Amino acid sequence: MTFGPCCDVAWGIHRDVTLSDGALLIDRRGLETLFQALGSQGYTVIAPTVRDGAIVYDEVDGIEELPAGVTDIQQPGSYRLSTRDDGALFGYAVGPHSWKKYLFRSEAVVFRARLDAExxxxxxxxGEPAATRYAFVGVRACEVAAIEVQDRVFLEGSHRERDYESRRDGAFVIAVQCGEPGGTCFCVSMHTGPRAESGFDLALTELVDAQLHEFVVEVGSARGGAIMASVPSRPAQSRDLGAARAVSDRAASRMGRTMESDGLPQRLAELLEHPQWDDVASRCLSCTNCTLVCPTCFCSSVEDTTDLTGTEAIRTRRWDSCFTLDHSYIHGGSVRASTRDQYRQWLTHKLSTWVDQFGTSGCVGCGRCITWCPVGIDLTAEVAALLAPAD
Ligand code: SF4
Ligand code: SF4
Structure with a gap:
């Protein structure tokens, strides 16, 4: 399973980075200066913050809005915040939002048309050209991988998604290397984390204990290096790099879930009539939550409307889901009318046919679909049941 590096894209010369590669060290004041530098260069800074009992992504003015001393406890169908006593700013896993909220908006105007007499x-x-240049702060390795998956869907091939392209173009990505994987994370199984090695402008590893609170900064692009020139920093020493590696190693050893991914596309393709599809269908509510929280799901529908005078028409694109009847409706009815067929379509597309279509898996192991499923359906458990030897 591979995820292509985004080294040749127009929005930045990203390169593969190793920790020994000219890394820098900054403290909390340095992080605040970095936020200010992004703002003064015209970026709208989007970062994790706490709202309604969850960690969400939103516009922030400074590091005081980050979730300091907060962690999350995630299990199938369950999410709650808790406190941690070290004041870490990034001591949690991913929440219900993903960066798709900003790059592939839930609703966008495709075009408007006016009635001309002749x-x-x-x-x-x-459409609506994006006026905003975003700086995304706190992008986890699985999310860097998810953005690269959507880049393939929307920017490669003969049809480019213009709204996505205008938002992706110029987006400044600051990754944060995970130190606290969630109970539903399985990025190690999907080879997407917990360390981001490319696809970012800067990557931070938070080092925090009773004595210190610092960040090792890896520079992944020329513009990442340029912005760091205005941030007080010093070269990271070997002990800092060792501590940063230890953060990632510890995260890798504490994944909440695992999934057998080797050969999975081919194996699933042979299991389309497995009785497990009926079993999961008896629990699934077809509520669409799993597709809406997924950072790679991209299904949408298009709606045409006119104003009351009939002189202006608007075509709008909205997120849709393969769990809705309308999504597979063609003349005469829905192709996938049962929950069994809808769930099977979702799971086999993510883990099997996506590879045929786009050359990568459609799943990056973020665990959101497990946490936010109201009945706690866990795709890693479903895959294990599908692959289990017959009795
Ligand atoms: S299928 Fe689930 S675990 Fe995989 S990327 Fe989507 S939300 Fe994350
Ligand atoms: S698997 Fe869970 S989240 Fe997805 S549609 Fe079924 S009930 Fe909803």
Whole structure:
């Protein structure tokens, strides 16, 4: 299972980075200066913050809005916040939001058209060009991988998603190397984490204990290096690099879940009539939660409306889900009318046919679909049941 490096994209010269590669060290004041430098260069800074009992991604003005001393406890169908006594700013796993919220918006105007007396409806503007340049702070390795998956879907091939492209173009990515995987995480199984090795402008590893609170900074692009020139820092020493490696090693050894991913696309393709599909269908509510929280799911529908005077038409794209009847409706009815068929489509697309389509898995092991499923369906458990030898 591979995820392509995004070294050749227009929005930044990202490169593979190793920890010994000119890493820097900053303290909390340095992190605050980094936020200010991003703001002064015209970026809107989006970072984790606490709202409604969850860690969400939102616009922030400074590091005081980060979830200091907060962690999360995640299990199938369960999420709650808790406190930690070390004041860590990134001491939690991923929450219900992903960066797709900003890059592939839940609703976007594709085009507007005005009625012209002689020419009929004439397009008046093409969509809504993004005016905002984002700096995403706190992007986890699985999320860097998820963005690269959506890059393949929306930017490669003959049809480019213009709204996505305009938002992705220029987005500044600051990864945070995971130190606290969640109870539903399995990025190690999907080879997407817990360390991000490329696809970022900067990557931070938080080092925090009773005596110190610092961040090892890996520079992944020229513009990442340029912005660090305005941030007080010193070269990271070998003990800092060792401590950063230990953070990632510890995270890798504490995954909440595992999933057998070797040969999975081919094996699943042979299990389309397995009785486990009926079993999971008896529990699944077809609620669509798993697809909405998933950072790679991209299904959408298109709706055309006119205003009351009938002189303006708007085409809008909205997130959709393979769990809705309308999504597979063609003349005469829905192709996937049963929950069994919908769940099977979702899981086999993620883990099998996505590879045929895009050359990567559609799953990066973030665990969101497990945590936010109201009945706690766990795709790692479903895959294990599907692959288990017959009695
Ligand atoms: S299928 Fe589930 S675990 Fe995989 S990327 Fe989507 S939400 Fe994350
Ligand atoms: S698997 Fe869970 S989250 Fe997904 S549609 Fe079924 S009940 Fe909803």
């Amino acid at each position: 020419r009929g409806f004439v397009p008046s503007e093409a």
